[in-house]
Amino acid sequence: MPANLPPQYFAAEKRFRTAKSIPEKIEALQTMLAIMPKHKGTDKLRAELRSKIAKLTAEAEKRHVTGHKGSLYYVRKEGAGQAALVGLPNAGKSQLVAALTEATPEVADYPFTTRFPIMGMMPFENVQIQLIDLPPVNDADAQSWLPMVFGNTDILVLVLDQANDCISQLDELLGRLEQMRTTPVVPSGSDLEYKAKKALILANKSDLPATQNNFGELESRHGREFPIIRVSAKDGSGLEDFKRKLFEMLDVIRVHTKTPGEKPDLTQPTTLKRGSTVADVAESIHKDFRTQLKHARIWGSGKFDGQMVRKDYVLKDGDIVEFHI
Ligand SMILES: Nc1nc2c(ncn2[C@@H]2O[C@H](COP(=O)(O)OP(=O)(O)O)[C@@H](O)[C@H]2O)c(=O)[nH]1
Numbered sequence: 001m002p003a004n005l006p007p008q009y010f011a012a013e014k015r016f017r018t019a020k021s022i023p024e025k026i027e028a029l030q031t032m033l034a035i036m037p038k039h040k041g042t043d044k045l046r047a048e049l050r051s052k053i054a055k056l057t058a059e060a061e062k063r064h065v066t067g068h069k070g071s072l073y074y075v076r077k078e079g080a081g082q083a084a085l086v087g088l089p090n091a092g093k094s095q096l097v098a099a100l101t102e103a104t105p106e107v108a109d110y111p112f113t114t115r116f117p118i119m120g121m122m123p124f125e126n127v128q129i130q131l132i133d134l135p136p137v138n139d140a141d142a143q144s145w146l147p148m149v150f151g152n153t154d155i156l157v158l159v160l161d162q163a164n165d166c167i168s169q170l171d172e173l174l175g176r177l178e179q180m181r182t183t184p185v186v187p188s189g190s191d192l193e194y195k196a197k198k199a200l201i202l203a204n205k206s207d208l209p210a211t212q213n214n215f216g217e218l219e220s221r222h223g224r225e226f227p228i229i230r231v232s233a234k235d236g237s238g239l240e241d242f243k244r245k246l247f248e249m250l251d252v253i254r255v256h257t258k259t260p261g262e263k264p265d266l267t268q269p270t271t272l273k274r275g276s277t278v279a280d281v282a283e284s285i286h287k288d289f290r291t292q293l294k295h296a297r298i299w300g301s302g303k304f305d306g307q308m309v310r311k312d313y314v315l316k317d318g319d320i321v322e323f324h325i
């Protein structure tokens with residue numbers, strides 16, 4: 001690395017490393033190239049930058065990237081939270097998404113049927129949780145963009161096929177994730193180099209005969225490390241437990257809002273991170289609302305119904321909030 005690079009170069013390099021979309025990456029690389037002094041000592045680096053730009057541009061064209069966050073592979077979060085189904089071919093990821101949501105991904109007993117992320121909304125009580133069906137982690141074509149999905153999602157659902165040895169499937173899965181700089185943890189943790197994600201194991205195909213042994217082994221080896229839910233996408237058993245567990249792991253609260261003199265809408269709650277305050281809810285409705293807000297009344301977690309609370313009051317799941325401006 002030439003020693004005489006200005007600080008703007010390193011700022012652009014940092015932008016490149018943290019960029020979430022292809023256009024952002026291209027922009028950062030172009031800046032780096034423009035800043036870099038032109039002399040023999042930088043020939044190789046400039047050539048590298050140019051080739052990176054060319055590659056990303058070709059990729060963007062292939063995918064019809066339309067602009068910021070316009071990638072085919074970028075999955076915008078919707079609902080109370082997002083979970084990505086991760087696994088080897090034929091674990092039943094697509095079948096699960098088909099069983100739990102209105103989405104209709106292709107289900108087949110040959111590998112590599114899923115090519116793109118396929119989103120579906122899974123109803124749970126009065127909220128919706130977004131599920132993403134993905135190609136298998138060993139799909140060579142998907143290696144380039146799967147980390148982007150993993151980086152953005154809330155929870156990794158590690159799908160295993162109980163008809164086969166679960167321990168070796170999990171080993172391979174974790175190995176692949178590590179290659180993609182993603183490490184599943186439970187329930188939370190941090191590692192500077194890796195993107196640490198909450199994860200649970202979904203042991204699928206419990207309807208098949210003689211799967212008890214594989215499940216037992218999985219539980220005794222990894223049961224302290226990960227929550228493990230035993231399900232069948234085919235007959236539906238265990239799917240309610242899965243939904244509940246996923247909702248718990250999202251760590252959100254559901255809040256109903258109302259204006260004075262009106263009834264609250266109890267069907268569609270706003271979901272926010274656990275620990276959110278009255279002011280956070282106000283801001284989620286409109287960004288100026290946080291400052292306009294004087295105080296609120298709450299029904300639910302207060303000492304009494306309609307109790308007046310300050311903006312920094314921490315809400316609980318199910319609270320009703322009435323705003324006063
Ligand atoms: N018996 C049984 N078969 C399943 C179950 N889930 C998926 N399958 C079958 O396993 C094969 C692969 O399923 P698919 O969802 O395409 O797997 P994917 O590659 O992980 O998306 C298909 O033949 C499915 O019908 C299940 O719970 N029980």
Ligand SMILES: [Mg+2]
Pocket residue numbers: 093094095106107113114133134135
């Ligand atoms: Mg599939």
